[in-house]
Amino acid sequence: MTFTPRVxxxxxxxxxxxxxxxxxxxxxxxxxxxxxxxxxxIQRYLSAAIGGEVGFDQVKLTLFPRVCATVGxxxxxxxxxxxxxxVEIDVCLKLLPLLRGQVAADSxxxxxxxxxxxxxxxIPPPAAQVFPTRACCWRxxxxx
Numbered sequence: 001m002t003f004t005p006r007v008x009x010x011x012x013x014x015x016x017x018x019x020x021x022x023x024x025x026x027x028x029x030x031x032x033x034x035x036x037x038x039x040x041x042i043q044r045y046l047s048a049a050i051g052g053e054v055g056f057d058q059v060k061l062t063l064f065p066r067v068c069a070t071v072g073x074x075x076x077x078x079x080x081x082x083x084x085x086x087v088e089i090d091v092c093l094k095l096l097p098l099l100r101g102q103v104a105a106d107s108x109x110x111x112x113x114x115x116x117x118x119x120x121x122x123i124p125p126p127a128a129q130v131f132p133t134r135a136c137c138w139r140x141x142x143x144x
Contacts, residue, residue: 026063030032033062050076056074057071057073059071066092073088083116089109090111091109092106
């Protein structure tokens with residue numbers, strides 16, 4: 001089967017358009033998330049949600065073959081509770097629950113995590129309480 005030059009040009013143009021759409025779909029989410037204003041908004045939202053301070057350097061999103069997010073240098077600080085950091089966190093999500101509006105993790109990978117939990121100061125036990133006791137002894141049967 002031979003194609004006319006017009007059909008060949010149309011097929012080539014369609015292939016080029018599809019290629020650029022796929023490249024945009026793969027690259028654009030990562031570029032948008034790493035913009036300073038978007039990154040600051042994400043950090044503010046997460047910090048307010050957990051009641052601490054959340055920070056990260058860069059996020060890389062992938063949609064193909066799986067929906068994954070790789071977060072570079074994530075940091076968490078909740079004063080007097082916990083502080084944590086890692087070199088990288090890689091979270092992949094299951095696609096079908098995501099399409100239903102639910103988030104289900106398929107895999108979570110941490111590289112070089114550091115978690116600091118403060119140990120509560122030991123509270124000395126209260127002083128031994130002395131309860132008044134009746135000194136009683138068994139002295140046999142009562143007499144009437």
